[in-house]
């Protein structure tokens with residue numbers, strides 16, 4: 001059976017929450033905001049692997065300023081887990097951030113532990129400034145004294161997939177965000 005039919009079966013199990021056109025509209029708005037906030041400043045977008053891949057690549061195309069891209073990996077929701085385990089960070093792809101204005105880009109701010117730990121890690125690289133941008137913010141699940149500097153959507157407490165977000169490494173390819181039916 002071909003890939004298309006497998007993909008169809010998977011998406012049948014996902015109840016859409018945020019449509020692709022709404023995501024595109026919000027990413028355009030965020031791109032405009034970052035464009036106006038970072039004029040004449042050396043900007044680096046730092047995407048958090050793996051979940052941010054779609055968001056960061058779409059956002060880059062909506063920022064009308066020269067900027068650099070860096071990547072860092074952070075992982076704590078492994079396999080079928082919908083609650084975080086120990087966080088591991090891999091910074092071997094990190095470019096030089098000294099004196100750069102860095103926007104850390106992630107798909108979701110849930111408990112906030114990942115973003116907090118990454119901010120602490122990156123401060124040691126002496127950026128000129130450091131802010132965070134996320135597509136989704138589960139405000140009611142936040143467990144840290146930190147809020148995202150930029151966010152596109154506030155969402156309720158449900159485990160979401162699509163637009164880069166996975167469940168057991170599946171569903172990242174979906175162009176929209178939704179909830180896997182079996183995990184509501």
Ligand SMILES: O=P(O)(O)OC[C@H]1O[C@H](OP(=O)(O)OP(=O)(O)O)[C@H](O)[C@@H]1O
Pocket residue numbers: 048049050051052074075076077078084106107108109110111112113114115166
């Ligand atoms: O706010 P938190 O509770 O820390 O959760 C947010 C993090 O969880 C997800 O990463 P995950 O560990 O699933 O790795 P992945 O991006 O490779 O899927 C997501 O991409 C964020 O980085």
Ligand SMILES: Nc1nc2[nH]cnc2c(=O)[nH]1
Pocket residue numbers: 077108110111158159160161165166167
């Ligand atoms: N896929 C996915 N990863 C997460 N990491 C933290 N929260 C979530 C979520 O709701 N969905």
